[in-house]
Amino acid sequence: xxxxxxxxxxxxxxxxxxxxxxxxxxxxxxxxxxxxxxxxxxxxxxxxxxxxxxxxxxxxxxxxxxxxxxxxxxxxxxxxxxxxxxxxxxxxxxxxxxxxxxxxxxxxxxxxxxxxxxx
Amino acid sequence: xxxxxxxxxxxxxxxxxxxxxxxxxxxxxxxxxxxxxxxxxxxxxxxxxxxxxxxxxxxxxxxxxxxxxxxxxxxxxxxxxxxxxxxxxxxxxxxxxxxxxxxxxxxxxxxxxxxxxxx
Numbered sequence: 703x704x705x706x707x708x709x710x711x712x713x714x715x716x717x718x719x720x721x722x723x724x725x726x727x728x729x730x731x732x733x734x735x736x737x738x739x740x741x742x743x744x745x746x747x748x749x750x751x752x753x754x755x756x757x758x759x760x761x762x763x764x765x766x767x768x769x770x771x772x773x774x775x776x777x778x779x780x781x782x783x784x785x786x787x788x789x790x791x792x793x794x795x796x797x798x799x800x801x802x803x804x805x806x807x808x809x810x811x812x813x814x815x816x817x818x819x820x821x
Numbered sequence: 822x823x824x825x826x827x828x829x830x831x832x833x834x835x836x837x838x839x840x841x842x843x844x845x846x847x848x849x850x851x852x853x854x855x856x857x858x859x860x861x862x863x864x865x866x867x868x869x870x871x872x873x874x875x876x877x878x879x880x881x882x883x884x885x886x887x888x889x890x891x892x893x894x895x896x897x898x899x900x901x902x903x904x905x906x907x908x909x910x911x912x913x914x915x916x917x918x919x920x921x922x923x924x925x926x927x928x929x930x931x932x933x934x935x936x937x938x939x940x
Binding site: 732767770772 | 826829830833834836837838840841842843844845846847848849850851852853854855857858861862865867874878881882885886889890891895896899900902906
């Protein structure tokens with residue numbers, strides 16, 4: 703005999719698993735784009751963080767969360783969680799670039815307008 | 822004159838913003854489902870955490886992350902981050918139920934594995 707509670711739990715868990723797969727794929731794509739942002743900034747000597755941009759992102763996500771009935775505090779925590787990982791990636795990429803090619807890095811820093819070389 | 826670097830940065834940021842909106846909406850939907858799971862478990866006196874289910878979720882997400890070229894460590898941290906929020910919701914819902922019905926609460930407490938078993 704089928705337990706209706708177990709059946710309902712299984713149905714809900716399958717939906718959670720589908721969403722988690724979608725979340726992981728979206729996050730993978732988001733990191734690909736922030737990697738491009740990091741490379742662009744490094745190539746043009748732009749600062750890694752823009753407090754104004756970050757404040758706008760937080761405001762926007764909190765508003766979207768409210769519309770979607772998600773706790774805006776959680777949305778902000780989530781963005782901070784993801785951004786912390788992005789910063790970690792950028793720092794790792796920067797220290798690799800510095801050791802690989804400190805001359806190119808310095809010329810970028812001085813304002814050289816070169817195309818970013820993407821791996 | 823348009824600065825091509827600023828233009829490229831804007832283009833990339835618009836994609837990040839689109840993905841963040843999608844992430845927030847998916848997370849909102851995921852919490853709606855975990856809320857149903859929490860209610861179902863509470864209604865039937867089931868324990869709030871299943872270590873085996875959680876281990877399977879981690880394994881699955883790590884494999885999906887590798888396929889998507891996302892750091893599996895990050896995927897695991899992400900799941901833990903979301904699950905911590907789910908546990909917080911369930912605990913809040915439970916304490917609300919307690920004030921309504923302390924007898925039901927005590928029966929959960931006696932068989933419940935309160936802490937998620939993951940670090």
